[in-house]
Amino acid sequence: MKRYLTSESVCEGHPDKLCDYIADSVLDACLRKDPNSRVACEVLATKAKIVVAGEITCNSRINIREVVKGSLIECGYSPDEFTISVFIHPQSLDIARGVNNALEAREEGNDAHELGAGDQGTMYGYATDECNERIPLPLKLAHRICLELDEARKRGFIKGIKSDGKAQVTVEYEDDTPKRIEAIVVSIQHDKNIDLNELKEEIILKVLCQAFCDYPFDTQTKILINPSGRFVTGGPAADTGLTGRKLMVDAYGGLALHGGGALCGKDPTKVDRSAAYMARFIAKHIVSLGLAKRCTVSLSYAIGKAEPVAVHVDTFSTGKIADEKLTRIVKRIFPLKPREIIEVLNLKIPIYNLTSCYGHFGNPFYSWENTNTAFAKALAKEAELAH
DSSP states (O other): EEEEEEEEOTTTHHHHHHHHHHHHHHHHHHHHHHHHEEEEEEEEETTTEEEEEEEEOOSSSSOHHHHHHHHHHHTTTTGGGEEEEEEEEOOOHHHHHHHHOOHHHHHHHHHOOOOBBBEEEEEEEEEEESSSSSSSSSHHHHHHHHHHHHHHHHTTTTEEEEEEEEEEEEEEEEEEEEEEEEEEEEEEOOOTTHHHHHHHHIIIIIIIITSSSSSSSOOTTEESSTTTTOSSGGGTTSOOEEEOOOOOHHTOOOOOOOOOOOOBBOOSSHHHHHHHHHHHHHHHHHHHSSSEEEEEEEEEEEEESOOSSSEEEEEEEEOOOHHHHHHHHHHHSSSSSSHHHHHHTTTSOOHHHHHHHHHHHSSSSSGGGGOOHHHHHHHHHHHHHHH
């Protein structure tokens, strides 16, 4: 049975991604000064204006305007073209008390510094065996296109393109196995005097041929480059950007469940971020060990409570052992309390603005993508006993 799956990605100068990059750059600046910073940073970008708002508790002063200016430069914009407004206040004491959770921990005879979840919600992790990165192939290829576009702009490989752009890839599947590339869509901002036909030829040669080197498109693949025609006005001048508005680009390309919580701009006490990384860590272990072809791990939390209120593993009937058994194994082996997750995945280091573009999953640099761990050995052993 054939089916067609599509995912998109965006370049680093896309207005929403610009906001994500600024938010995570603010988070990184706080973590460099104070690894225990509490950060919930939201950013809005519109024509000639950047607005930074949110709750930040940090033991050192952060020059947020300078962070914003540096981020604008990194993403291909001139800071001189923007007015920067900052509206920041400390984290709510009620939330802080709930997260620190010292009283409850003492009453239960646990560590008085137990860390409760920073919010309620369900976070999902997903993995699939359709490519080495264990993410959906259409998403991997869309990310590649955007990365190649950004590199072509920065290195001058393609003259006249700018930093706002996006890509979309459709893959044809047969019996859940990728067979061919059905369609590629690319939109990239450009100078007003550029020749669109020449631009198309350059993007095919210098971007698409690189991005699809190991998954080549064919003569029947539909390739649409700037299908609306001219794309001269772009970035915040053309489209207002907001933090957290590219949830599917950040996660699994719309091809897996999502709890609705954004990742960017949040310190790891927020389970929107840390539990999403742990859920992915677990799912990738399960698939990488060959225990399932596809897998979703869901972790649900209540604000102020350390233990998840629900844990579930779904292997879509591809698992070697029953999902119920696998769920019990996961709960025994993997750390699921916020403090444990932060420690195991080393989430207090300032690496977050690197995650803000081309997805939070699939990059081997990130700790939650590492499956060469003691958890892999423990999981393999428990699975063998349960098989």
